[in-house]
Amino acid sequence: MRIALRNCRLLALPFLLAAPIALGQIYVSPKGDDTHQGTTASPVRTLQRAVGLSRSAKDRRIVLRGGTYRMAQPLQLTAADSGTAGHDLVFTAAPGEHAILSGAVRIEHWQLADPARHLWSAPVPASVTNTRQLYINGWRVTRTRGRVPVALTMTPTGYTATSDTLASWKNPADMEFVYTGGNSLWTEHSDGLGSWTEPRCPIASIAGNVITMAQPCWDNSTKRVMLPSGERTANLVGPMSVGKQPEYVENAYELLGTPGQFYFDRAAHVVYYVPRDGEDMRTADVEMPALEKLIDADGSAAAPVDHIVFSGLQFSYATWLGPSSNEGFSEIQANYQVTGPDGYSRQALCALVPNGACPYGAWTPAPGNLDLRFAHNIQFVNDAFLHLGAAGLSLGDGAQNDVVEGCIFSDISGNGVELGGVDMPLAPIAEFTANNRIENNIFRNVGAEFRGGIPIVVGYARSSVIAHNQIDHIPYAAISMGWGGWPDKIRKAGQANNSALNEVRNNRIHDLMLVLSDGGGIYTQGLTGKDLADGEKVTGNVIYDQYSSGHEIYSDNGSSMMTIQGNVMFNTDHDNWGSRHRDYYDGQDGKDSDPLTIEDNYWQQGDPDSSKNNVTEQHNHLIASLAEVPHSILDQAGLEPAYKTKLEARYAELIGAGRPEAPSRVAAAPGNDFAYVTFSPSVADGNRPVLSYTVTASTGAKVTVAAGEFLKLAYMRVPALANGQPVTFTVTATNAIGTSVASLPSYAVTPSDRKVTPPPPPADVSAHPGEHGNVSIHFQSPAPEHNGEEPSPITAYVVTIEPGGRAVTFTGRNIVVLQEGRHTTFKVISGLKPGTYTFHIAAVNAAGAGEAAVTPPVVIP
Numbered sequence: 091m092r093i094a095l096r097n098c099r100l101l102a103l104p105f106l107l108a109a110p111i112a113l114g115q116i117y118v119s120p121k122g123d124d125t126h127q128g129t130t131a132s133p134v135r136t137l138q139r140a141v142g143l144s145r146s147a148k149d150r151r152i153v154l155r156g157g158t159y160r161m162a163q164p165l166q167l168t169a170a171d172s173g174t175a176g177h178d179l180v181f182t183a184a185p186g187e188h189a190i191l192s193g194a195v196r197i198e199h200w201q202l203a204d205p206a207r208h209l210w211s212a213p214v215p216a217s218v219t220n221t222r223q224l225y226i227n228g229w230r231v232t233r234t235r236g237r238v239p240v241a242l243t244m245t246p247t248g249y250t251a252t253s254d255t256l257a258s259w260k261n262p263a264d265m266e267f268v269y270t271g272g273n274s275l276w277t278e279h280s281d282g283l284g285s286w287t288e289p290r291c292p293i294a295s296i297a298g299n300v301i302t303m304a305q306p307c308w309d310n311s312t313k314r315v316m317l318p319s320g321e322r323t324a325n326l327v328g329p330m331s332v333g334k335q336p337e338y339v340e341n342a343y344e345l346l347g348t349p350g351q352f353y354f355d356r357a358a359h360v361v362y363y364v365p366r367d368g369e370d371m372r373t374a375d376v377e378m379p380a381l382e383k384l385i386d387a388d389g390s391a392a393a394p395v396d397h398i399v400f401s402g403l404q405f406s407y408a409t410w411l412g413p414s415s416n417e418g419f420s421e422i423q424a425n426y427q428v429t430g431p432d433g434y435s436r437q438a439l440c441a442l443v444p445n446g447a448c449p450y451g452a453w454t455p456a457p458g459n460l461d462l463r464f465a466h467n468i469q470f471v472n473d474a475f476l477h478l479g480a481a482g483l484s485l486g487d488g489a490q491n492d493v494v495e496g497c498i499f500s501d502i503s504g505n506g507v508e509l510g511g512v513d514m515p516l517a518p519i520a521e522f523t524a525n526n527r528i529e530n531n532i533f534r535n536v537g538a539e540f541r542g543g544i545p546i547v548v549g550y551a552r553s554s555v556i557a558h559n560q561i562d563h564i565p566y567a568a569i570s571m572g573w574g575g576w577p578d579k580i581r582k583a584g585q586a587n588n589s590a591l592n593e594v595r596n597n598r599i600h601d602l603m604l605v606l607s608d609g610g611g612i613y614t615q616g617l618t619g620k621d622l623a624d625g626e627k628v629t630g631n632v633i634y635d636q637y638s639s640g641h642e643i644y645s646d647n648g649s650s651m652m653t654i655q656g657n658v659m660f661n662t663d664h665d666n667w668g669s670r671h672r673d674y675y676d677g678q679d680g681k682d683s684d685p686l687t688i689e690d691n692y693w694q695q696g697d698p699d700s701s702k703n704n705v706t707e708q709h710n711h712l713i714a715s716l717a718e719v720p721h722s723i724l725d726q727a728g729l730e731p732a733y734k735t736k737l738e739a740r741y742a743e744l745i746g747a748g749r750p751e752a753p754s755r756v757a758a759a760p761g762n763d764f765a766y767v768t769f770s771p772s773v774a775d776g777n778r779p780v781l782s783y784t785v786t787a788s789t790g791a792k793v794t795v796a797a798g799e800f801l802k803l804a805y806m807r808v809p810a811l812a813n814g815q816p817v818t819f820t821v822t823a824t825n826a827i828g829t830s831v832a833s834l835p836s837y838a839v840t841p842s843d844r845k846v847t848p849p850p851p852p853a854d855v856s857a858h859p860g861e862h863g864n865v866s867i868h869f870q871s872p873a874p875e876h877n878g879e880e881p882s883p884i885t886a887y888v889v890t891i892e893p894g895g896r897a898v899t900f901t902g903r904n905i906v907v908l909q910e911g912r913h914t915t916f917k918v919i920s921g922l923k924p925g926t927y928t929f930h931i932a933a934v935n936a937a938g939a940g941e942a943a944v945t946p947p948v949v950i951p
Contacts, residue, residue, distance in 0.1 A: 114147035116140040117184075120157035137165045137181065137191075145171070150179045154403065156187030160195070164383040167462075169390070173397035175467075183402035193381030193459070194225075194407030197361060200371035207347050207364065210371045214359045218380045221409045222539070223479045223503070224352045224361070225377040226369055229748050230477065230501055230538060230774075234345035234353050235338050235834065238267075240299075244312075244334050248293075248303040260343040261357060262296040266418070267303070267336035269311075270755060271606070282337075283311065283421060284328035285607045285638075286566065288541040290340070291332075291418040307418025310428040315435050315443055317580065324442040325453075326576035326647075327422050338834060350752075350831040354378075366749070366831060379409035379479055382459070389464030391488055391521045399469040404744070408459035410480030410503065413540075424544050424570050425456040425481065425504045426512070442577075450585045451574040452513040456504045456540065458484025464521075466490045474498040474744055479539070481505040481547075485526065487514050492526045496733055498741050499531060501774070503539035510549035512573040515587035517550075522588050524552040530733040532741055533561040533568075535774040541565040541605050544613075549573055554592045560728045560737075561599045565773050567609030567640075568599045568633075571626060575616035575648020575671070578684075583674040584648030589626075590619040596630040598728030603638040605754060605770045610644030610668075611636065611659075617675060618651045622685055625651025632727035634660040634716065637771065637801070637903050639913060641668040642693075650675060650684035658719050658727070659693040664904045664915045666695040670705055692719045694918045696858035696866025712860025714920035741777075748776040750823040752833040753783065758819050759883045760839040761936045762846070763812070766883055767819045768805040768906055769833065771797070778825040786832070787811065788818045797823075804903035805885060811841045846882045848940035849933040854914060857929050857945040863922040865950060867900075869931050869943070870914050882935040889919065890930040890942065899934075922950045 118140045122133035128143050133155060144150040150173060173179040183189040195215055203211040224231050240256060242249040256262065268290045271282030283289050291307040312331040315324040323330050339345070343353050343362070352363040361378065365371055384405050389395035413419035420428045428437055438453045439446035458481040462468060465485055475482040475497065482502045485492050489510060499506040510523030528546055537543030545561050546569045548554055554571075561568040571592060574585030599611040611633035619625030633642040642659040645652055648671060659666035667688055672680035685704040696712045713719060729737055750772040759766045767785045784794040785806050793808050800806060811817055816838040823830045850872040858866040867889055887900045900917040919929075926949050930942035 114144065114149035115151045115153060116144050117153050117155065119155040120159050141165075141167070141171055141179070144179065149177055152179070152181045153184050154181065154189035155184050156189055158190045158192050160192050161381055161384060164381065164386040167385065167387040167395055167398065169393035169395055171398070172395055175397060178397045178399045178469075180399040180401065181403060182399070188404065189402070190404040190406055191384050192377070192407045193384055193409070194377040194379045197376040197378050200374075200376070203362065209346055209362055209364055211360050211362045212376070214354065214361050214378065216359060218359075218378060220356055220411050220414055221354060221378050221380060222411065222414060223379050223409055223477075224363070225407065225477055226363075226365075226374050228375070228477070228746060231350045231352055231363070233341045234343070234348070234351045235268075235340040236342070236345040237834065238336060238339050242301070242335060248308065249301040251299040251301060254298045256301065257296045257298055259296070261355065262293050264356065265293045265342050266290045266340045266413070267293065268338050268340055269332040270337040282332055284423070286423055286542060286609055287328065287421040288606065289332060289419055289421045290413060291420070292414065292416065294416070304416040304418055306429070306431045306433060307416060307420055310420040310434045311418070313434045314428070315439065317442065322579060324439045325422065325428070326579050348831060367828065377407050377477075379407045381408050382410055382457070382480065383461055384408050385460040385462070387462040387465055389462070389466070389488070391464055394464040394466040394488065394490075395462065395468070396466045399471065400473055401469070401471045402473065404474040404476060405460060405482075406477045408478050408480065410457060410459070412457070419540065421540070421542055422453045423542065424547050425540050425542055426453040427456070429454040449513065449515050449574075450577070455484070455508060455511065456481045458482065458508060460484065462486065462489070464488035465492055468492045470494045470497055472496045474740070475500075475502060475506070476744060477501050479503045481508050481543070482536075484508040485510070487511040487517070487523060488521055489523045489526055494528045495530050496737065497531045498737065498744065499536055499545065500534045500741070500745060501538055502536045502543065504537065504543040505547045506533050506536040506543070506545040508547045509554065510551040512549040515550045515574060515585050517588065519552070519588060522552055523550065526551065527555045527557070528559065529555065529557045530729055530737070531559050532729070532737050533559060534563045534741075537565045538774065544568065544570045546570070548592070550587045550589050551592060552588065552590050556594045557596050558728060558730050558733075559597045561597060562601045563604070563773055563775060564602050565605035566603055567613045568602050568611045569594055569597065570613045570615070572614050572616040572618055572649070575646065578648045578671050578674055581672070581674060581680055583676070584616045587617055589617065590624040592618065592626045594626070594628045594631065596727050599631065599633045600635045601637075602633070603636050603640055604773050605638065607638035608640050610641040612642070613644040613646060614649045614652060615646050616648045618649065620651070622651050622653060622687060625653065628652065628654045629656050630723065630726060632658040632724055634658070636662040639664045639904050641665045643667045645669065645671070645686060647671055648684065649686070653687045655687065655690050656723065657691045658716070658723060659691060659695070660713065660716055662694070664913060666691075666693040670703070673704065692723070694866055695916060696860050696918070698858060712858070712864045712866055712918065714864050714918045718862070745777045747778050747827050749828040750774060750776045750780050750825050750830045752830045753821040753823055754833060756819055756821050756833050756836040758836045758839045760841040761882065762843045763841055764807055764809045765811055765817065765819070765839055765841055766805045766885065767808055767821070767836065769821050771801070772823040772830065776825050776827055778827055780823045780825050782824045784822050784824065786820050786822070788835070789815070803885075803901045804906045813841045813843055816840045846935065846937040848937045849881070849884055849935050851941045851943035852887065852931050852933050853943070855929070855931050855943045855945050857927070857948045859948050859950050862920070863950060864918055864920050865922060865927070865948065866916050866918050867929055867931065867945070868914050868916045872933055872940070882937065884933045884935050886934040888932050888934055888939050891919070891922070892928050892930060924950055
């Protein structure tokens with residue numbers, strides 16, 4: 091039967107108008123409407139609606155018009171949203187347009203609340219329950235912070251204070267104590283959970299002079315279980331407790347007054363802020379992050395989220411409220427934390443404690459503001475991850491064949507990219523994190539709030555490629571690979587795992603570890619493969635200008651089957667690579683070391699060639715400057731030519747230029763009418779080099795030095811101080827745009843005319859000759875005994891070369907920080923002619939050079 095249709099009108103039904111759906115191209119605009127059909131003329135408003143509209147198409151392309159997408163909830167993706175091979179689901183910015191996915195609300199209607207303090211306030215929408223960040227004209231400002239105004243005595247539940255001062259402060263349950271891990275030099279005020287961490291715990295309540303800390307954060311940070319020997323904690327990472335004193339208190343209304351700091355009164359829904367110079371709150375763009383996730387992709391081993399591309403987008407302004415909860419931030423390492431009501435006694439401790447939870451080392455990671463689990467064939471290409479409050483991007487357990495390329499990561503509170511987890515070390519190979527690439531990206535100012543944050547953190551993974559990334563201006567380590575090797579500290583095997591065939595190559599890393607210590611440019615933990623052939627390969631990386639003590643390539647506990655070849659390690663002054671560890675894997679008894687090969691590197695360490703106990707060092711080159719490294723190695727490290735100019739230009743466009751952040755961790759040591767002052771330099775430099783630092787004493791005295799001179803010395807001398815008068819110090823940083831706000835003040839010191847004697851000779855001195863007249867001088871700081879006198883800080887070492895009497899002075903951060911430990915450090919002397927030499931090494935303090943220690947004779951070829 092044939093039915094003829096004549097002179098009929100076609101009804102304009104919505105599904106018949108959806109031509110773009112058939113073609114697979116959906117348009118989204120911040121000005122769109124989700125009742126629209128996603129055409130260029132009628133775009134939808136949300137990505138969630140666009141995903142729904144695209145499901146009927148074979149080739150699915152969601153085009154974001156320019157503007158800011160203020161998201162009320164994360165973009166939720168499941169396996170049902172997946173693309174297929176050759177037919178990805180693509181989210182892309184329209185050509186030439188800038189699309190920002192934002193989790194913030196804009197704060198408006200500012201008023202001057204207190205002219206005397208230049209304090210402004212504004213209402214916050216009721217939908218915002220809490221936040222930890224605020225951004226003014228695209229620049230991060232900090233919550234209020236200051237020294238604790240009373241002395242504290244630790245108790246099982248918190249502290250007792252010498253007065254009830256804090257009890258009168260507003261909203262005490264919003265305040266946090268922050269601990270800095272023993273890295274404030276020349277002081278004993280700072281305690282923590284290791285100098286590689288910066289934990290924090292909220293206050294639960296204050297009654298009179300009794301401060302009760304939030305649980306379980308307090309127990310997790312003060313009661314970590316000790317092994318029966320009493321030698322170590324069962325987690326084998328750091329001490330049992332944060333110790334006696336917080337470094338500072340954060341997020342208190344009463345601390346308002348410092349420019350660049352804000353306080354959010356959650357009960358009143360009012361935010362307070364003291365502007366920095368040049369900020370006009372009547373016209374400023376003020377962004378308050380409210381959403382904790384921008385993308386939440388929940389796949390599984392059986393149903394992964396698959397074949398999705400994000401291209402040319404900016405992800406910004408999300409927060410993370412975990413540290414504000416009773417969990418706090420009880421950090422272990424790399425922003426992993428101890429969590430839960432019995433975390434301190436059971437979590438991740440496995441067989442080391444009764445009823446321990448397995449696997450060993452499975453602590454809780456910081457979440458990603460973009461959080462993907464069992465994500466396969468996902469691409470982030472040419473995206474920007476800026477102004478984020480957790481980890482930027484988490485490609486968690488089961489990530490396979492994912493790519494992060496040509497992206498920018500900057501101003502991120504925690505880690506940059508987290509690849510794989512640490513809770514599935516023996517997952518079947520089919521479900522293991524594998525075959526992922528992180529290449530040609532820029533990472534800067536990562537760890538902006540949680541200073542233990544690392545640009546690239548890889549847990550247990552196979553066949554990862556971390557290559558050609560540019561990483562600089564970071565507070566701690568740059569790349570972390572692997573986990574679970576700590577049991578070698580107690581003569582046990584590290585956590586068994588299926589990691590293998592990972593490559594870290596041709597990355598350029600500099601200006602690292604500007605705040606925390608005991609890390610490195612490339613840090614590795616645990617077993618990396620079954621043998622050297624399929625173990626981790628670290629090749630062609632160029633790492634230089636490390637500030638705090640650590641190692642530029644760090645093979646830490648249990649690191650086994652690594653090959654470290656053809657890298658450049660310069661200006662670290664403390665063990666370019668470290669270190670050997672006893673092998674307890676597969677029933678080994680620790681007589682030999684974990685297998686490692688270290689060859690063909692350019693460094694300042696100068697170890698002689700050797701091959702013993704499974705560790706081979708050979709054909710490494712001792713250098714006195716980067717000019718001695720072949721150009722082919724230097725040129726191949728970092729962004730490849732196709733990315734470098736484009737990415738750096740985009741970074742400058744997105745970030746702009748501003749003043750640097752304040753220096754941190756200011757500490758002082760008194761002398762006779764003077765004081766030495768040291769500090770951690772600015773991490774965020776405002777996208778302009780810091781030119782100078784200025785130390786200001788509470789007496790009004792000021793000293794300014796060029797930034798390069800400070801980095802050379804690692805301290806500043808403030809003269810003309812009155813003996814017997816306590817004094818504190820603050821520090822500012824200046825770049826071409828202007829001067830930062832002031833740092834927190836140091837603790838008070840009192841100059842005096844007390845007798846100071848020169849220091850004893852340094853310990854364990856040696857000299858290691860290399861090529862081209864270079865020699866590496868190794869030494870430890872003098873033994874701590876100073877004839878019962880209070881020691882004066884060592885600020886330099888003088889090396890006298892014999893024969894000839896030529897003197898070379900060594901200064902720098904590592905000279906200063908040697909006093910917090912007895913690690914061996916080194917410096918390179920160049921320009922020596924062939925011959926036999928001895929080197930006389932003396933430590934220098936305020937009284938002058940002490941007795942020298944003399945190296946055995948060495949022959950310079």
